[in-house]
């Protein structure tokens with residue numbers, strides 16, 4: 086605590102007087118420190134390049150570039166990609182930077198230091214946006230610079246960085262364009278898949294409602310008409326057949342079933358019905374084995390046989406059938422041996438054999454009926470009529486069967502026609518979905534094509550691109566440090582610190598200085614103020630100290646100069662270096 | 672200077688006359704004051720000061736051309752005026768701490784007073800821890816105030832004239848260690864009384880120990896008529912000064928001396 090506040094200028098002078106050594110020491114040491122710093126702070130050189138961000142060569146409305154991010158944002162993105170630790174380590178290795186630092190510091194620290202030495206600045210200008218027609222502030226160029234203590238290194242690294250920026254820009258834009266194309270491609274193939282799916286759905290639907298589909302409506306109506314007329318025709322035939330049957334039955338009733346004559350009306354010997362039946366039966370067995378049971382010949386034979394059976398009182402000749410069976414099985418065994426079981430002839434023979442056996446079995450059944458029948462009619466006219474009646478009956482049965490079939494068909498067609506509107510609604514819905522998907526697919530395909538074109542554009546770097554308008558130059562003058570400023574500030578700070586330390590020392594010093602303080606504390610001024618007295622010895626000692634001090638300073642300066650001159654560099658060189666560092670001109 | 676040389680020559684002559692054996696007479700103790708006849712200094716043995724000691728200790732009050740001697744003359748005038756106005760004759764010189772220049776001031780003031788007109792001065796060294804007055808004069812007396820206090824010598828036997836007219840020294844010889852009880856003892860009071868009564872017109876100056884570090888300095892103060900406080904510029908702390916002033920409140924403080932200003 087200061088004893089008293091300093092009030093008068095003389096108080097300050099006195100205070101300075103008693104603190105002069107401290108003030109001088111602090112000021113001088115800090116000033117010389119500033120001098121040392123200003124002199125020996127290593128020069129830092131900066132090499133920088135200016136890179137212009139160019140508008141695309143192709144007008145943007147002609148081929149819309151897919152890279153539409155703003156230059157600033159893209160610049161930032163590219164900066165992040167360029168400034169990766171990996172890239173920087175690459176540069177450090179390539180040019181052997183920070184060699185001494187790398188020995189003591191981990192790589193991460195070295196890379197961090199290097200980052201501090203890299204500077205990215207943007208150049209903005211007011212530009213006229215052709216699309217909106219307004220003037221906006223836009224980044225038109227940017228600068229990349231690198232600071233190093235060697236001018237050549239600064240230039241080399243700046244160059245390397247410029248290269249990185251250029252290639253990274255190209256790569257980024259291509260990647261972005263490719264990304265758009267890729268997305269569109271993915272979308273289009275997704276839509277293609279969807280279309281395929283819808284197509285199968287449609288096909289399945291069509292298969293399920295085949296016949297009821299709206300486009301089949303006309304055909305269905307036609308078929309319906311035709312079937313209806315078929316139906317009428319069948320009914321008409323049926324009626325005719327029934328009438329004929331009635332007429333034949335009426336005739337039959339007037340003919341005697343039995344007659345003594347065995348000739349026909351034209352005098353030919355008449356085969357008995359049983360003989361004819363036997364012959365027909367043989368023929369039937371043979372034919373039905375060759376053709377299916379529905380073959381018209383087979384059917385006709387069958388009808389005739391049935392008619393004759395009725396007339397002849399049924400039952401074929403069992404003996405003849407047995408003989409036939411014998412013959413067939415012999416032939417079958419022979420054929421099987423020759424051609425194997427799968428041969429068509431063998432199959433046919435097998436079928437015939439089973440037919441014959443069935444006939445034998447039936448013959449055995451009907452033999453009893455035939456035996457029960459008292460007597461068979463033998464009048465040929467009667468038998469003939471009888472056969473015609475039987476034929477008419479068969480016709481009726483057949484027509485009835487036909488009419489049932491046609492009726493079923495008619496119902497089915499009617500059903501289909503009735504279903505059509507409902508099917509149509511569902512079908513239209515599916516169809517609409519399908520059509521829309523197809524349309525979308527086509528759009529996406531078109532876009533994909535455009536994107537592919539834009540990608541090619543980027544690949545040929547016809548898009549917004551970087552071009553170096555000012556390559557990194559070899560710096561001649563260091564950018565840092567401003568030695569004069571360091572000196573100026575350093576000296577000012579040194580003085581301030583000196584005075585400050587003096588003031589501080591005086592303020593925390595609570596000893597009594599001077600008669601004013603003494604008077605203030607003791608209540609009255611001192612009777613006398615006695616100066617400090619020195620005797621001759623002390624005076625001499627003070628002188629000696631001064632002389633010694635001056636000598637020491639001079640000797641120190643001389644020694645330092647000599648050291649520099651002989652051990653570091655000749656003084657004139659050193660002087661020239663200093664002049665150059667402080668930019669002094671003589 | 673002439674005066675000084677004369678004094679020296681005179682002192683040398685006196686020393687030749689005064690034999691050492693005469694000064695020491697057993698059984699004189701207690702009767703010394705009865706025998707006393709003026710002028711006293713004729714009885715006092717002379718040990719001329721060494722000018723080299725003055726030079727070494729920067730004692731300057733005897734040098735007429737020295738500016739500090741002028742200051743001492745002005746101090747002398749003020750002290751004389753203040754003392755004689757109230758018929759006071761003894762002055763204790765002290766300071767809050769050590770090494771502030773008490774002894775130096777005492778010697779210079781005593782010299783200055785003695786060299787003035789018609790003023791006899793006795794300078795007594797009461798800083799028994801470390802007596803320095805004899806050393807300031809460059810003399811080595813055999814007996815000192817401590818011998819008197821311990822009954823080994825009479826008071827006149829302890830006194831010495833440094834070869835300067837009207838100045839008598841009562842030095843201390845050797846360190847006495849703890850002067851703590853001694854200074855405030857009744858023995859000291861009677862000594863002070865004796866010294867005062869012995870010569871009517873003499874000013875007695877006591878070189879005292881520091882006020883704050885030596886306990887019984889304050890105990891001796893009732894024996895002096897006035898006190899002078901010496902402060903060394905840039906050494907005395909403000910708090911010490913305040914405490915010293917407080918302690919001296921009841922003891923006629925005639926003033927302060929700011930010493931050794933740069």
Ligand SMILES: Nc1ncnc2c1ncn2[C@@H]1O[C@H](COP(=O)(O)OP(=O)(O)OP(=O)(O)O)[C@@H](O)[C@H]1O
Pocket residue numbers: 615616617618619728729766768769770771772773774775776798801803880881930931932
């Ligand atoms: N004004 C002065 N100029 C130069 N030196 C001085 C001055 N005053 C005192 N001194 C020196 O300071 C030293 C201490 O002085 P001195 O012995 O008188 O102090 P002190 O107060 O008696 O100390 P102590 O408490 O030990 O008795 C001595 O060497 C003396 O010569």
Ligand SMILES: [Mg+2]
Pocket residue numbers: 773774775798803878
């Ligand atoms: Mg002393």
